[in-house]
Amino acid sequence: MIPNRGPAVLEVSGANDLPASAEVVVIGGGVIGVTTALELARAGHDVCLLEKGIIAGEQSSRNWGWVRQAGRDLRELPLSSLARRRWQALAAEIGPGLGYVECGIAYVSRSPEQADRHRRWVAEATRLGIEAEIADIRSLAPGLTTDHAKALYLPGDGRAEPQAAVPLFARLAIAAGATLVQGCAAFDIERDARGVTGIRTERGTVSTRRVVLAGGAWSAPLLRRSGITLPQLKVLSSVCRTEPLTEEQAQAFTPCLSLGDLALRHRVDHGLTAANSGTVVAEIVPDSLRHMFAFLPGLRSMIPGLKLRLGRGTVEELGWLFGGAALERSLTRHRILDPTPDARALSRVLDRLAERFPALAGLDQAQAWGGMIDVTPDVIPVISEASTLPGLVIGTGFSGHGFGIGPGAGAVLASLATGAEPDVDLADFRLARFREERPQMQSWL
Numbered sequence: 001m002i003p004n005r006g007p008a009v010l011e012v013s014g015a016n017d018l019p020a021s022a023e024v025v026v027i028g029g030g031v032i033g034v035t036t037a038l039e040l041a042r043a044g045h046d047v048c049l050l051e052k053g054i055i056a057g058e059q060s061s062r063n064w065g066w067v068r069q070a071g072r073d074l075r076e077l078p079l080s081s082l083a084r085r086r087w088q089a090l091a092a093e094i095g096p097g098l099g100y101v102e103c104g105i106a107y108v109s110r111s112p113e114q115a116d117r118h119r120r121w122v123a124e125a126t127r128l129g130i131e132a133e134i135a136d137i138r139s140l141a142p143g144l145t146t147d148h149a150k151a152l153y154l155p156g157d158g159r160a161e162p163q164a165a166v167p168l169f170a171r172l173a174i175a176a177g178a179t180l181v182q183g184c185a186a187f188d189i190e191r192d193a194r195g196v197t198g199i200r201t202e203r204g205t206v207s208t209r210r211v212v213l214a215g216g217a218w219s220a221p222l223l224r225r226s227g228i229t230l231p232q233l234k235v236l237s238s239v240c241r242t243e244p245l246t247e248e249q250a251q252a253f254t255p256c257l258s259l260g261d262l263a264l265r266h267r268v269d270h271g272l273t274a275a276n277s278g279t280v281v282a283e284i285v286p287d288s289l290r291h292m293f294a295f296l297p298g299l300r301s302m303i304p305g306l307k308l309r310l311g312r313g314t315v316e317e318l319g320w321l322f323g324g325a326a327l328e329r330s331l332t333r334h335r336i337l338d339p340t341p342d343a344r345a346l347s348r349v350l351d352r353l354a355e356r357f358p359a360l361a362g363l364d365q366a367q368a369w370g371g372m373i374d375v376t377p378d379v380i381p382v383i384s385e386a387s388t389l390p391g392l393v394i395g396t397g398f399s400g401h402g403f404g405i406g407p408g409a410g411a412v413l414a415s416l417a418t419g420a421e422p423d424v425d426l427a428d429f430r431l432a433r434f435r436e437e438r439p440q441m442q443s444w445l
């Protein structure tokens with residue numbers, strides 16, 4: 001049993017043995033890798049997924065569980081619409097265990113500038129056929145004490161239970177014929193003059209001509225071994241859940257709710273998932289310096305809530321500069337990246353909850369956990385073939401909002417991996433953008 005201080009993740013019984021070969025190998029058992037494997041297996045492909053720890057041990061079980069289109073970068077909207085259709089189909093197939101509920105998502109407009117951004121986003125999204133509105137917050141959250149009246153609101157957005165969703169998708173992938181090997185770290189992508197030839201793992205090599213890298217926070221160092229640069233950093237975000245609410249308390253609000261420094265959603269266990277959404281911590285590592293200029297414009301807009309520090313990761317990642325063995329040790333030491341949550345950031349969460357919702361005063365915290373979010377400079381993912389390594393497809397950098405968009409990303413990654421035409425134009429997500437231009441982030445929220 002791998003120690004894990006995060007949410008209790010539903011178990012997945014995968015394969016014990018590594019196959020000698022596979023048509024496609026997927027690296028990473030988070031929402032991106034698992035939904036890719038599911039799509040591939042259902043389309044009749046021979047797919048093997050490698051996960052160094054357990055399915056959904058990292059970001060994919062630690063997130064808030066918001067399935068959101070609200071306020072997204074406009075470039076992501078076609079993909080998030082595809083994802084919503086996939087969530088609906090998967091929910092119909094799996095049933096209530098997925099916890100998928102279209103309860104709406106609301107971002108309270110807390111300043112005239114933010115209200116203006118929200119209005120402009122609604123106009124853009126409506127033009128793209130998405131149901132979005134500026135709503136009266138009191139009707140959505142009758143228990144909320146606030147001076148602000150309006151919110152950006154998407155009634156079709158919702159939530160799912162992260163600790164169950166990805167394992168349930170993984171079970172479907174296995175049922176469709178995918179081989180999922182847990183406790184097996186991929187160390188390197190092997191190649192010849194034509195491209196990928198296999199994946200070297202801690203348990204031997206799997207021969208393949210096609211690989212999808214969906215390694216979350218670990219993608220950049222693995223790519224570097226193949227001479228590919230991906231500007232990707234990690235930030236720590238801290239979350240907690242509360243004890244169950246009474247039926248009366250649960251009436252305080254309906255949608256997933258952002259109040260700027262507080263994010264809330266209802267859970268199937270009748271508690272709340274709550275976070276201090278304004279605060280993240282980043283360790284200074286060699287990549288912080290390597291990619292400083294690419295990240296600076298985006299960092300500026302995050303600075304009020306961004307804390308930089310030196311830590312264990314600083315020393316560990318310095319070791320990666322001196323050869324692959326150190327990275328291989330890290331991959332097997334951290335079967336689950338399980339950072340200590342930021343106690344300070346969380347200490348204010350229940351106080352804020354009580355201030356904003358008097359009926360929820362006195363709720364106890366039942367569990368707290370941390371999650372390392374992988375971010376790109378423009379805060380949108382990389383979904384791209386690697387031009388310098390034929391056969392490699394990259395799906396990573398989902399920058400804090402990959403859970404909701406995940407099933408859509410899995411669908412297009414499966415297309416890329418098999419040479420089919422993806423359902424969505426992926427030009428904005430190509431890896432080369434970081435080389436060709438100065439990628440810009442869009443801030444609508």
Ligand SMILES: Cc1cc2nc3c(=O)[nH]c(=O)nc-3n(C[C@H](O)[C@H](O)[C@H](O)COP(=O)(O)OP(=O)(O)OC[C@H]3O[C@@H](n4cnc5c(N)ncnc54)[C@H](O)[C@@H]3O)c2cc1C
Nearest residue numbers: 028030031032052060063064066186216371401402403404
């Ligand atoms: C606190 C927090 C809150 C969030 N809230 C939301 C939200 O409300 N809504 C939303 O849409 N998104 C949210 N996100 C973001 C979302 O969780 C991520 O974008 C998404 O889960 C990323 O999925 P992934 O598959 O890319 O990565 P991960 O889930 O991190 O999975 C990557 C997997 O790859 C494995 N791996 C890596 N390298 C190797 C290797 N070499 N060999 C084998 N295995 C390997 C890892 O062990 C890991 O299991 C949040 C994230 C956090 C941390």
